[in-house]
Amino acid sequence: MPDSFPPDSVGLAVPEVHHFAEPLELSCGRRLASYELVVETYGELNAARSNAVLICHALSGNHHAAGFHRVDDAKPGWWDDYIGPGKPIDTRYFYVVCLNNLGGCHGSTGPRTINPETGLRWGKHFPPLRVRDWVLSQARLADRLGIEQWAAVIGGSLGGMNAMRWALEYPARVRHCVVIASALKLTAQNIAFNEIARRAIRSDPDFRDGDFAEHGVVPRNGLALARMVGHVTYLSHALMGQRFGRELRSGSFARGLEVPVEFKVESYLHYQGDKFAESFDANTYLLITKMLDYFDLAREYGDDPVAAFRTARARFLVVSFTSDWRFAPQRSQEIVQALVAANRDVAYACIDSDMGHDAFLLPNARYEKLLRTYMARVAETC
Amino acid sequence: MLRVDLDIVRRWIAPGSRVLDLGCGDGELLRVLMDSRGVEGYGIEIDPEKITHCVARGVNVIEADVDQGLTDFPDKSFDTVLMANSMQVLRRPDHAIAEMLRVGEECIVTFPNFGNIRTRLFLAAWGRMPVTRQLPYQWYDTPNIHFCTVQDFEALCRERSIRVLHREFVAEQFPDRLLKGVWSNLFSATAIYHLAK
DSSP states (O other): SSOOOOOSSSOOOOOOEEOSOEEEEEETTTEEEEEEEEEESSOOTTTOOEEEEEEEEEOOOOOOSBSSTTOSSSSOTTTTEETTTTSSEETTTOOOEEEETTTOSSSSSSSEEEEETTTOOOOSSSOOOOHHHHHHHHHHHHHHHHHHSSSSSETHHHHHHHHHHHHHHGGGBBBBBEEESSSSBOOOHHHHHHHHHHHHTTGGGGGGGGGGTTTTOOOOOHHHHHHHHHHHSSHHHHHHHHTTTOOOEEEOOOOOOOOEEHHHHHHHHHHEEEHHHOOHHHHHHHHHHHHHHHHTTTTTTOOOOOHHHHHHOEEEEEEEETTOOOOOOHHHHHHHHHHHHOOEEEEEEOOOOOSGGGGGGSSOOHHHHHHHHHHHHHHOOO | HHHHHHHHHHHHHHOOOOEEEOOOTTSSSHHHHHHHHHOOEEEEEHHHHHHHHHHHHTTTTEEGGGGOOOOTTTTEEEEEHHHSSSSGGGSSSSHHHHOOOHHHHEEEEEBBBBTOHHHHHHHHHHHOOOOOOOSSOOOOOOOOOOOHHHHHHHHHHTTTTTTEEEEEEOOOOOTTHHHOOOOOTHHSEEEEEEEOO
């Protein structure tokens, strides 16, 4: 058990709850009369309020991007490799903001929280959301924190969609937009994987048509299965081969023995699935995968991503990873081509990695250097 | 890129125009064009280190392989497509030039002239592949797989009906600097062509 934090860590991270009393008009036509967002910040906002960076989390992420909640935490926040003093998103220069988004299940208003109008848990009745609803709620948070313009809005995967939407919805409020392992919209294959995950959850008897909490149960099997499917798609063929191969965790193939065999990859997936089922909310999973499916950056711009990006004012960094087949490099190239055609400033790199879609969260020397170099330019404009 | 090459290229690029630089390296040329001509510039580069240098310079850079073609770019989407000192490393320079002329209204190509007298004398005298200050590689480790001479390039332009808007020749050494005007294929070290369809 460590008795202090590593020197390049942001150290103890203390989540703050921000209550918003002003109603939020949602894309679906409904409104949230009030809501709460759980937020972590690292570093200091400068006097000019020009060094704020928004980190947008992906499907299963939350506000805890960096640092530790307790000295004896086994693991730091989900993007700790990239956020901290001396790290690519350097908290000596930047004021970094990360929140649990609306509809999430880590403290912000979502299916797990109580609807103040009914006094009951939102559960399956939480309104459907679009990424733009997140952006609107984040803009309110920026107002609250005194941030007129973000130095950068950064996100991977769904977070990348969030970042792009920011650049279109509030062109004057985003100086740099960093879009990692993302897409203008999901492909059919991607939607298909999401629907398999959703069906896994819905068909768990403990799901109880979304009212599992009222029955005091959790659809653990469904959630675990959804996560297992997702996890396979986040890794690459090569990585699974390297990490697990056909190695056995238990049992034997020896003749004359009748011992059940378990492959390492099986136990790994069960472990990941079960761990996820312990912490994640089934209704949130359904809600956020739908947000992913419905996202289409250019829908309201005549289905023309070039027209969409013409409204942006930010400079863009777009990053993809060679072995990512869930958000393939081709998807990032579509973003880049639209940006070039729209005359927007953009740098694009395709990072060599075996880590699949998960690469955007993991250490990688080239990725780290690229992000560090880009963010150093961003810091110069603060 | 040499100062003198740069000055020639810069003259042919209209202020404020849209420029695509194939094999943009560390972004030096684009940075100069952005600062001095106010161009809207994009570079294409395949080398990770050089891409990072471009990012450090604030130059727009896209990771891609020019040998794969420019299929992602629409016809005539740039005013000028540049390729400085990269043609000889490509698998099919002729395909690249065709793509450049499709994507750009005009093109600028610079390449080392293999018909230069020093190269010729090296091969003639030593019977070995030329190794010069400008081309310092051995035959087995050179990235340059498609050398050509000024005459070769002129022939390609004629065959493909490519219009030569301007041509300039650069020589560093004396007396080449004087003689290149008389006999460019023998005395120029670098050829710079301004092309259109």
